[in-house]
Amino acid sequence: MATKTLITSARVLGGEEQDVLLEGETIAEVGTGLEAPDAEVVDAAGAVLLPGLVDLHTHLREPGREDSETVLTGTRAAASGGYTAVHAMANTFPVADSAGVVEQVWRLGRESGYCDVQPVGAVTVGLEGRQLAELGAMHDSAAGVRVFSDDGKCVDDAVIMRRALEYVKAFDGVVAQHAQEPRLTQGAQMNEGAVSAELGLGGWPAVAEESIVARDVLLAAHVGSRLHVCHLSTAGSVEIVRWAKSKGWDVTAEVTPHHLLLTDDSVRSFDPVYKVNPPLRTEADVMALREALADGTIDCVATDHAPHPHEDKDCEWGAAAMGMLGLETALSVVQHTMVETGLLDWRQVAERMSHRPAEIGRLDGHGRPIAAGEPANLVLLDAAYRGEVDPEGFASRSRNTPYRSLELPGRVTHCWLRGRTTVVDGKLA
Incomplete structure (x- = not known):
């Protein structure tokens, strides 16, 4: 059975809050008041959802x-x-x-x-x-x-x-x-x-x-x-x-x-x-x-x-x-x-x-609209967040960032690659 994830109250492309249901590798539905009792729920209230x-x-x-x-x-x-x-x-x-x-x-x-x-x-x-x-x-x-x-x-x-x-x-x-x-x-x-x-x-x-x-x-x-x-x-x-x-x-x-x-x-x-x-x-x-x-x-x-x-x-x-x-x-x-x-x-x-x-880059399956039937390649951003850049927490093997200790907005909280979670609550899955 395909895994399901229900993203609730996300600001899709920065607009009005909507729910997005992921099923397997694709977006199954986009709307309001969506229900999926067997789905993992991600409360995205106020966060921006982007491809x-x-x-x-x-x-x-x-x-x-x-x-x-x-x-x-x-x-x-x-x-x-x-x-x-x-x-x-x-x-x-x-x-x-x-x-x-x-x-x-x-x-x-x-x-x-x-x-x-x-x-x-x-x-x-x-x-x-x-x-x-x-x-x-x-x-x-x-x-x-x-x-x-x-x-x-x-x-x-x-x-x-x-x-x-x-x-x-x-x-x-x-x-x-x-x-x-x-x-x-x-x-x-x-x-x-x-x-x-x-x-x-x-x-x-x-x-x-x-x-x-x-x-x-x-x-x-x-x-x-x-x-x-x-x-x-x-x-x-x-x-x-x-x-x-x-x-x-x-x-x-x-x-x-x-x-x-x-x-x-x-x-x-x-x-x-x-x-x-x-x-x-x-x-x-x-x-x-x-x-x-x-x-x-x-x-x-x-x-x-x-x-x-x-x-x-x-x-x-x-x-x-x-x-x-x-x-x-x-x-x-x-x-x-x-x-x-x-x-x-x-x-x-x-x-x-x-x-x-x-x-x-003629890259199929990426850069697609957030709509039913499209690949579930998505990122959820807490745009209200502000914090100092700390390269010691980077996933990269190197640390040569020019932004060390600079306060910048926004934090990626979740990321999905073809419906599979790669980042959860700001941490790598």
Whole structure:
């Protein structure tokens, strides 16, 4: 007999309170005054019910850097943050540039049971930017790869980028570009601007991102293929993407939670926890990114969850690794920066953190409406909660969060993956 769960008095998509009955792997009924005597009851009075979140940009580090994260610990972190699916980036050791490696990651995800893992295939062999990887073989594998990225490195060769866009067009794939012109960022340590000049750190100019974004939207239009821009971080990049969309070109973009909240002023502390790629930008960039996410120019929020072991961050700034955790705090940061500022409502949060990323990744069964007959991939959020971030309680294997001791709103109380509870009362099942 299928298990049943009755979620009572939940604010579905932040609206009026409704009851939601889960039966087996699907939503059986949505309404008021529902009864199911044989069901487990979850009293959700006042809490917000959203479709399970989907992340287009997660670094799970396995295989090769299990000291930072594993597929198991990363998916546990994802569930804790309300995610039911993540896309695992290809910069592992070995690189996920073949059918064998992506299938390994995919199978590890299936074994974890906390959220679905969809591998992202490398665009080029070894992320070296010289030769296309086995794009067709990775797509035809059991993992069914649809998203390809050399994230961590830019596909800076225009001919290689064009060929990748041409190749993935055949099976409706998408190339997700890490937009960073390498010659313009040699020796760069942080955003180029007044703060970098004051601190004497190598500057990372906005044009290093914007020049690649501009080139690639033109290439995507020329080929008639899908382009996704990873971790957009500058106001100039926003304008280029807005222009491309006005042309009707198939271009999408993401923004990270940390680029919605933090600025390059944080670097004044010289705390390597704030060292990230692309770098934290100016307040003006942050405001432009928020407005672009609100008006739909930026399609979705993606965490760029980048775990690192203690020794890679507890060192001098110049030697520290780039990246920060994101999965367990993303929804809280979005609530703080977008919902509490009136830029988004909860229905729009669901669009940008579930529906659109699932659509861009062509991920079936996720990002679906909360309605009868749909998969029971759901997250319940206590939006009234406020508390300090304590990374010691994280499910991730790493602790490199920039939000330590920062008070943020919202707490995931429950999460369901195809009707099976993965988080109960704020704790992993």
